[in-house]
Amino acid sequence: MNAIILSALLGVVLMFTGIFTTNKSTIRTVATAGLLLLLLANIAEMNGWKLFEVNTRNMLVFNKFGLLFNTIAFSATLLYFLLSARDILKVGINGAEYFALIFFILCGVSIVSSFNTLLLLFLGIEIISIPLYILTGSDKRNLKSNEAALKYFLMGSFSTGIMLMGIVLMYGAKGTFSIDAALQASNPGREVWYTSGLLLLFISMAFKVSAAPFHFWTPDVYDGAPTVFTSFMATIVKAGVFIAFVRLFEYSFSGSGYDWKLIVSIVTAATLFIGNITAIFQQSVKRMLAYSSIAQAGFMLFALFSYNTLSREGIILYTLGYSLATIGIFAVLVKMKDYTFEGFNGLARTQPVLAATTTIFLLSLAGIPMTIGFFAKYFMLASAVKSGSHLWLVFFAILCAVVSVYYYFRVIQSMYFKDGAGATEEISPAFRWILLLMAGLIILFGIFPNMILNYLYF
Amino acid sequence: MPINLYIFLALALFSIGVIGVLTRRNAIIIFMCIELMLNAVNLLLVAFSKMHLADSSNKAMQVVTNGADAQLFVFFIMVVAAAEVTVGLAIIVMMYRNIHSVDVNFLNRLKN
Numbered sequence: 289m290n291a292i293i294l295s296a297l298l299g300v301v302l303m304f305t306g307i308f309t310t311n312k313s314t315i316r317t318v319a320t321a322g323l324l325l326l327l328l329a330n331i332a333e334m335n336g337w338k339l340f341e342v343n344t345r346n347m348l349v350f351n352k353f354g355l356l357f358n359t360i361a362f363s364a365t366l367l368y369f370l371l372s373a374r375d376i377l378k379v380g381i382n383g384a385e386y387f388a389l390i391f392f393i394l395c396g397v398s399i400v401s402s403f404n405t406l407l408l409l410f411l412g413i414e415i416i417s418i419p420l421y422i423l424t425g426s427d428k429r430n431l432k433s434n435e436a437a438l439k440y441f442l443m444g445s446f447s448t449g450i451m452l453m454g455i456v457l458m459y460g461a462k463g464t465f466s467i468d469a470a471l472q473a474s475n476p477g478r479e480v481w482y483t484s485g486l487l488l489l490f491i492s493m494a495f496k497v498s499a500a501p502f503h504f505w506t507p508d509v510y511d512g513a514p515t516v517f518t519s520f521m522a523t524i525v526k527a528g529v530f531i532a533f534v535r536l537f538e539y540s541f542s543g544s545g546y547d548w549k550l551i552v553s554i555v556t557a558a559t560l561f562i563g564n565i566t567a568i569f570q571q572s573v574k575r576m577l578a579y580s581s582i583a584q585a586g587f588m589l590f591a592l593f594s595y596n597t598l599s600r601e602g603i604i605l606y607t608l609g610y611s612l613a614t615i616g617i618f619a620v621l622v623k624m625k626d627y628t629f630e631g632f633n634g635l636a637r638t639q640p641v642l643a644a645t646t647t648i649f650l651l652s653l654a655g656i657p658m659t660i661g662f663f664a665k666y667f668m669l670a671s672a673v674k675s676g677s678h679l680w681l682v683f684f685a686i687l688c689a690v691v692s693v694y695y696y697f698r699v700i701q702s703m704y705f706k707d708g709a710g711a712t713e714e715i716s717p718a719f720r721w722i723l724l725l726m727a728g729l730i731i732l733f734g735i736f737p738n739m740i741l742n743y744l745y746f
Numbered sequence: 747m748p749i750n751l752y753i754f755l756a757l758a759l760f761s762i763g764v765i766g767v768l769t770r771r772n773a774i775i776i777f778m779c780i781e782l783m784l785n786a787v788n789l790l791l792v793a794f795s796k797m798h799l800a801d802s803s804n805k806a807m808q809v810v811t812n813g814a815d816a817q818l819f820v821f822f823i824m825v826v827a828a829a830e831v832t833v834g835l836a837i838i839v840m841m842y843r844n845i846h847s848v849d850v851n852f853l854n855r856l857k858n
Contacts (some may be wrong), residue, residue, distance in 0.1 A: 449783035460794040
């Protein structure tokens with residue numbers, strides 16, 4: 289509860305900061321301090337210290353899994369602010385409002401990590417989506433940004449409509465929006481409503497996490513949005529929606545009795561295949577990262593495929609590893625003058641620290657051992673093996689991971705083995721230190737993943 | 747009236763909305779079709795609410811609530827739809843200012 293209330297309040301505080309001052313460093317300080325406060329409040333709640341006593345009548349359930357996810361999402365956002373706050377302020381004149389919208393999105397993320405009724409699932413997803421439409425279109429004079437915002441908005445609200453239809457059909461079958469109660473209630477003769485509702489809900493959530501065949505908006509939107517916001521969209525928001533997806537279907541699949549695993553495995557395989565194969569042919573690193581985020585979503589879908597203890601641990605690790613690495617790469621990308629692969633040529637000579645840290649981030653995304661990306665992928669695949677059926681999917685995923693090495697290593701190859709200017713904007717020493725810190729975290733958790741996972745149980 | 751009639755009506759409205767979104771090229775009309783989808787959902791929610799109220803007086807059915815929460819859900823959908831209209835129309839106006847058109851066929855700059 290701490291996180292939900294505080295993040296909404298902090299959003300309002302930042303809106304007022306925007307009225308009273310236009311000083312950029314003040315706005316940046318207020319936003320970063322606010323986020324630190326939010327993170328501390330959430331950690332306090334993990335240790336049983338509640339700031340607000342609210343009776344949610346079982347509409348929200350705060351368990352370790354959700355709170356740990358919140359902590360990871362807020363820490364990733366904090367690193368994102370430290371790296372990119374200056375670039376956020378460069379997007380347009382309404383700097384404080386962008387931070388306010390990000391806080392509202394975090395409020396939505398903390399709702400979807402703790403919902404227990406379909407009403408709050410819907411509200412949480414919408415609280416995440418609506419500010420994102422604005423952030424996507426925040427570069428008002430840029431036609432690409434306009435186009436991305438319109439496309440995202442139309443696709444997003446279309447999938448919201450589908451989601452609502454799913455929720456209503458499930459309500460018709462069970463007579464309640466609460467997930468716990470819905471599992472106990474049974475009305476013979478209305479099972480078909482429940483199943484079709486669940487299917488519609490699955491389609492709309494697949495839209496939101498950009499799983500194939502509902503992924504087509506993702507590359508365009510990620511490419512068109514201002515790069516700093518693409519970074520946020522592709523990491524924290526995507527992980528948040530994934531948590532909602534996993535929490536929802538952990539309960540609902542088990543009661544339906546159909547072979548859901550077949551549908552999920554087909555979607556997973558299609559997502560892995562399309563994401564990885566299309567990423568190979570991209571010329572722009574930003575667009576390659578958009579397709580790579582589809583491919584990584586394919587791995588995260590394994591949490592849905594095999595809901596057991598390993599997959600819960602896996603999704604936490606995946607969120608952490610994927611967010612850290614992607615935020616880092618995007619922060620470097622924002623500083624580049626040229627977003628194509630050629631733009632990275634010779635970066636190792638001009639900016640050795642940037643090149644070295646980017647290499648670690650890319651290795652983590654590709655899932656090379658000693659990085660957290662390896663353990664994230666390992667837990668996901670191990671959970672699928674443990675669940676026992678559809679083993680072909682595991683082999684397919686390993687093949688796709690091998691394919692992904694090609695396009696990640698292409699960036700490393702440009703940085704180290706090709707001659708070029710590697711032109712970047714001014715890089716501050718603090719920026720370098722934070723990149724080094726993130727790379728260190730990736731290796732640290734890559735060697736000791738239990739440092740994070742222990743929080744789930746103790 | 748049997749509940750099936752309401753379901754058919756709501757699904758028909760919903761399908762008109764979906765088909766409109768997929769086939770029309772004018773951003774405003776696509777937007778109206780999305781609103782149609784949301785309102786079909788509202789209609790169905792109210793119908794289900796009444797249905798569960800009727801069920802709750804029937805002891806044979808195993809019912810959890812008397813359907814009041816669906817009426818509340820309708821208000822939430824209305825509020826969220828209003829928020830979406832605010833943002834969506836602003837985005838459409840922003841696009842119109844730049845390219846003087848609301849035709850989504852213009853949305854192909856990102857493809858290449």
